[in-house]
Amino acid sequence: MVDPNSLNEEDIRELQNDPLFSEIMTKIMKERWSDQHLRSLDTMTLYLTVKSLMMSSAVADPERDMYLDRDRCSEIYQKVKEDFENEEVSDDLIETYKKNLRPLKDQAEKWKTDLRKEIFGKKYEEIEELRVSDRKDKEEAINRIEEDHQHSRNEELWDEIDEIESKISHISQFPYSVEQIKEDPPTANGDPNHFLKHCAVRIYKPNLYSQLYVHEAEYEDYPLKWVPAPVCEDRLAYGAFKQGEMPEAVITGRVNSEGYLDELLSDVEIVPPFRQRTDLIEEVVANYRDERYASVINLILPQIEFLMWKYAAHLDSNRNVDILIDADYTDPWELNIREEDDMKLVNIDGDPLEEYPIRDLVQQTALREHLNPDIVQYFVNELFEERNPILHGNLSDYHTELEAAKKILFFEHILSQLIDSIGDHYTERAKEMDEFDEIDVPMEYMTADE
Structure with a gap:
């Protein structure tokens, strides 16, 4: 490493004008800023900010607003605003969310079943019979079969099951809690209701925020899945692909x-x-x-x-x-x-x-x-x-x-x-x-x- 004391003024000027040096210093300053200031933020405030950012990356504002124009979604939005005003979570909205989430959870279970069948082959039926049997050692027997199928050739399949379970666990949580309502919701682009609008759309159409679409069989054939695009763009482009279009605009x-x-x-x-x-x-x-x-x-x-x-x-x-x-x-x-x-x-x-x-x-x-x-x-x-x-x-x-x-x-x-x-x-x-x-x-x- 260069000794800073050995640098003369000309060296320092050259460094300051160097694009790589500037990039490194910016990165270091941001890291130090995070150390200084993010740790001082209230945990709930930080959590809500991150949550808001994640919802924005899943659904862009124009698409979000399109759904809010629909009568049923607009009704949900009004109830969400009432929840935040009254600092309570509506049982009616919770039931609506569970109902709208059910098809997504059912589909996820089907994907997991298909993956487990691929992993266990003929042993899959044996595992299912064990689950409903009266055998006292059925858990041990199932564990032995599963351990026998943990080898590396099944690693990607097990990883996909874990990923599906993680996404379902995340999306199964209602968009907000009583504790979160008591905090000031994050704003974006000067809109104080930014977070509330996303909560309403997530209740109305939870699949938009799940990122589970990448586990559909058709996604394997999607030729643009390598493109480093925001989730919202990728999902919409993939939807167009399923309709028989080639969404070249994702790239061009x-x-x-x-x-x-x-x-x-x-x-x-x-x-x-x-x-x-x-x-x-x-x-x-x-x-x-x-x-x-x-x-x-x-x-x-x-x-x-x-x-x-x-x-x-x-x-x-x-x-x-x-x-x-x-x-x-x-x-x-x-x-x-x-x-x-x-x-x-x-x-x-x-x-x-x-x-x-x-x-x-x-x-x-x-x-x-x-x-x-x-x-x-x-x-x-x-x-x-x-x-x-x-x-x-x-x-x-x-x-x-x-x-x-x-x-x-x-x-x-x-x-x-x-x-x-x-x-x-x-x-x-x-x-x-x-x-x-x-x-x-x-x-x-x-x-x-x-």
Whole structure:
């Protein structure tokens, strides 16, 4: 680590103008702000704020207001407001919520049953017979069968059952309690009834807030599930897909939104190895704006591969994630796989891989644990499969706006993850220093949106 006392004024000015230094300092300041101020907040106030944010991410305000315009939902909203005024929870609303929740819980039970049948096979019927039997040792017998089916090949199925149960447990709770009513509800965008409106819509249509739609069989075939979109956008786009539409706007709308591409160019400046490639990304952006989509794809595919290797090198060097062995580089940003004669990849089980194509890096190493599983699936099954045919000239019909936007969105998402990981690394190091606790960050440092 650089000794701060050895820095002269010119060094300090250069640091202050460095985008990476600025990003790291912002991350450290936010962490310190959280330490100073979030802990001082009343527990219930913090809980309600987080709850309000989660409901807003599940259902955007325009969709929420659409439901509030319906007569039955409007009636529920009026009763919710009465509850908050009278500081009581209406038994009528509780019963309404239970009734509206029942189909969702029944569907969740069916999914869990199907998953258990897949796990236990022929043993499933035996377990069910044991449950209704008079055997005194039936619990022990069921436990023995379940233990015999806990092996790794069923791990994903058990995890999905746990996830469904967790979501049902969460959504089964009525949106508010008497204790919560006594607190001032969180506001948003100047609307003091923001929280109450979401509570009303959740009572009226609880499935909107459950995120259980990802367990539907059709979701497995949804081609855009890898897209890093807010829950509300993903759910609506998936709904359109089920109706036979391809909701391309989930991707193109994001890339075409105001400021998105400019922010991408700013982010590129943060990561040191891309500073020498700024002109390439600027050309990608210019080509996309001018609708030269083939040029966008041809330029960005090699940059995606370059980015994945840099992310892996950063995780291996700075985050203690075993991905590379026998590498000669001293700085992760300087990794060049063509100059690494002895380097090998380490798979998820710790075994070395003799070759290291980019597909294996993403699919078989610990890098995949730092990526959303749907991102890994998209990279391996679609993006990688397109890469060679495109770059070797074997495809001629790949240059659409959607395909260009996909590659840009993928690149931006991985770049953002790398930037976050770099920030986390230096924040953790800063927190180990005695001086961290002496940093005083005023309450006004964070904006209301943040």
